[in-house]
Amino acid sequence: MSGAAAAGKPPVFDADFLRAFDALLRWRRDVRRFRPDAVDPRLIETLAQxxxxxxxxxxxQPWRFVLVESAARREAALASFLRCNAAALEAYEGERARLYASLKLAGLREAPVHLAVFCDHETAAGHGLGRATMPETLDYSAVAAVHTLWLAARAHGLGVGWVSILDPAEIAAALDVPQAWRLIAYLCVGYPQEEHEDPELERAGWQARCGVAFDRR
Incomplete structure (x- = not known):
């Protein structure tokens, strides 16, 4: 990328940058295995920015970030995961159930940082523009923030795990957030124990990555 952006001109993303960006996308992983090393709070602030x-x-800008630092609240998140995970296991049978039970699906115990991301459904920002016909775009906006944070974390050498096997109402109650806030993501953040280009679920035999095909109409 050229230095033109510093002069107020749009940057030129050169071939080296594009190769690095492609590598960033390929090496972004859903991490469940974390080292216990502490993460500098200033780095978490950088990711949020x-x-x-x-x-x-x-x-x-409806995203709301909650750093979960209380041991009791972290335990509440873990308890919700354990309950929901046990219920999810009951939906499978045979070999698929055995495989599910063998998967590590969260790093809640190990991750040094727990970050909950909510969408504020009563935000006044934006004055309702663009969401009258598709109100779900408010949630999608918060999802976009999560993905941006995820890529930034990877660029800084951090791993992120998105824990979706949770009861959103339990998490909202445990964190005592405003009623209008809807849970979008509960994230575990920290330095990964190991790094792989392929997803862990693919390595475990759960599901291979699917290619992209256009439906032309």
Missing amino acids: AAALAPSVGNS
Whole structure:
């Protein structure tokens, strides 16, 4: 990338940058195995600032970040995961159930940072622009912030795990957030124990990555 951006001109993303960006996308992983090393709080702030550059419907910026530092609240998240994970296991049978039970699906015990991301459904920012016909775009905006944070974390050598096997109502209650906030993601953040280009679920035999094909109409 050229230095033109510093002079107020749009940057030129050269071939080296594009190769590095492609590598960033390929090496972004859902991490469940973390080292216990502490993460500098300033780095987490840097990631949040990067996430705030994500697109949002009507410039609503509805994302709300909650650092979960209380041991009791972390335990509540873990308890919710354990209950929901046990219930999810019951939906499978035979070999698929055995495989599911063998998977490590969260790093809640090991991750030094727990970060909950909510969408504020009562935000006044944006004045409702763009979401009258598709109100779900408010949630999609928060999802875009999560993905932006995820890529930024990988670029800084951190791993992120998105824990979706949780009861959103239990998490909202445990964190005592405003009623209008909807849980979008509960993230574990820290330095990964190991790094792989292929997803862990693919290595474990659960599901291979699917290619992309256009449906032409």
